[in-house]
Amino acid sequence: MRLHVTLRAPLAATAAALLVMLLPAQPAWAHAKLVKSDPAGGATVSAPLTAVTFTFNEMVKQQFSTVVVTGADGASYSDGTPKSVDKTLTQPVKPLPGGAIKVVWRTVSVDGHPIEGQFTFTNAAPAPTSAAPSSPPPATSTAPAAPSSTALTAAADPTVDDGDDRTVLWLALGGIAVVLALAGGTLWWRRRTP
Template sequence: MRLHVTLRATLAAAAAALLVTLLPAQPAWAHAKLVKSDPAGGATVSAPLAAVTFTFTEMVKQQFSTVVVTGADGVSYSDGAPKSVDKTLTQPVKPLPGGAIKVVWRTVSVDGHPIEGQFTFTNAAPAPTSAAPSSAPPATSAAAAEPSSTALTAAADPILDEGGDGGVLWLVLGGVAVVLVLAGGAFWWRRRTT
């Protein structure tokens, strides 16, 4: 009889621990993913672009987003900071030169997980007819066009102060719940045997 009660209590505690550990952890690991970009990677654009847009599976943090749009001349054509509205991140751009355009992006999911990527597209749009800039590119070095790893890391560092990945929180809460269930089962078992 005593073995039957102990076995039943142990199985109930194990089932509760398994549920607590597995069920809440699933949403914590669901990070934002890029669904599409406009223009898409590998596309050829025939009309002038005012912005490059990204659509994600969930919202992203605007303050930690970086998008660098670079022409074949090595100059950055990003115009200001990217803006985030709902699940869309938009990076305004200056008039782009013809040829290959490289887009390097980095952002952060609402759960604190950094995501990044890059792609290229071809700009075949006619050059703008209004007040074309001088033939010499602005005094911007090619190194400034690429986001440095230090800058990208610095953009992600504040996330650690906000609590980091939500998965750690769920693991800690799950561990506490398992301990409470086991302690309750032991207390119940002790009271039943006395």
């Protein structure tokens, strides 16, 4: 009976140390993911759009988000910068031309991990009556592209890599805590034994 009582304390201490060490590491394992976009990739839109909306599974950093919306004419139809509210990122757009519309997006998770993607949809809404929102790029340039990943990653947070380093750090600290708890429990048990 005494043996069971003396083993419970070190085992409980070890379990508590593991729980404390591993719980804070969980946010580093999960990065934001796109849940849906409106309009969706491949969709055909029949009503005029005023914005393209992205919904993520967690919040993203507005200051590091970019969305480029281009028509078949190569002109940009993005209107200002994207706005982030809760888990939603919204990019206002100028009146879109008919045909294929390309959307290239990039943002950063709250943990510093950059995520990006692109899709196209078809605009079948009535043609806008106003003038074109912007002039097409010169013949020597290519269609607008999202910012480079190195520039956005450096701007995001130079101390946060992509979470893998933090995961290894937490696992190493957890292993050290377990070893220390077991060593302390063993030492305590030996001193208590007559």
